[in-house]
Amino acid sequence: MIKLPLSEQVFLVGKDFAPIIISVTAVLHPERLHGFITLGAPFILPGLAGFQRDVYPKGFYIPRWQEPGRAEADFGRFDVKTVIRNIYIMFCWSELQIARDDQEIMDLVPPSTPLPPWFSEQDLSVYADLYEKSGFRTALQVPYRSMNNNIDVENPTVMVPALLIMGEKDYVLKFPGMEDYIRSGIVKKFVPNLEIIFVPEGNHFIQEQLPQEVNQRILSFLSTQIIQQI
Incomplete structure (x- = not known):
């Protein structure tokens, strides 16, 4: 070397x-x-033991978001600010984000759920403005839809x-x-x-x-x- x-x-x-x-x-x-x-x-x-993608629980957000078009349809039911709000709330949980067969991932967060205390409405607005411009295509491709690359x-x-x-x-x-x-x-x-x-x-x-x-x-x-x- x-x-x-x-x-x-x-x-x-x-x-x-x-x-x-x-x-x-x-x-x-x-x-x-x-x-x-x-x-x-x-x-x-990618592909390293310890990151066992093949045993993710059914309904977990990662395999859901790996499906072409599924996350887009799920997110498309809401404005960008609500999508970012839900993601921040869900990813603060200490348990996995798992949906039932009759749910999509965005449905896991009740609309009345408050933001984490350290994440302000102003923070949310800044993030939402950025994703309004960029969309979610790259965020879904990397990493979720490229995780099977070895x-x-x-x-x-x-x-x-x-x-x-x-x-x-x-x-x-x-x-x-x-x-x-x-x-x-x-x-x-x-x-x-x-x-x-x-x-x-x-x-x-x-x-x-x-x-x-x-x-x-x-x-x-x-x-x-x-x-x-x-």
Whole structure:
């Protein structure tokens, strides 16, 4: 592996499904990284054991949204602001979002459900304005409709320093096999220099819910690693 000078390397930080992109980058271009940080999901490659898509429960939002046209029809019953509101509320839950056969995913959130206390109506309006312009096509394609893509790497081990910040109340821990993948140390077979931090009250939007704590942990990790690598 070619070792680039420090000035040509970066730290990557990603949330939610961005860890998939970071993981692929770390495997294919490790020479470009000082290290990486993920929030709400660990190092995970498409097709990697521990992310068992084939055993998702029936009615779970991911396989529903992977169906061409289904999410579009579901979302299309509401204005964009309501769709974003429902998604933020649902993804704060500590349980999986599972609909009955006679429901769509948007039906899981009663209209009277309040926003999380740390997510204001102004925040919602900003997000809604952005999606009014962009639509949901890319958000559905990446990651949901590209999750079955595989990456053929013989030894997907990444030796750079890494940090995972995970809320104890993050519903992602309820993905089949995910909690064991993280807590048992299986993930460290792929990322040996991984530090894992669990935040007791953290949910899936931990960076917005607890920004000061998350920022402090990120800055502490970065400063430590930069000092060590100089």
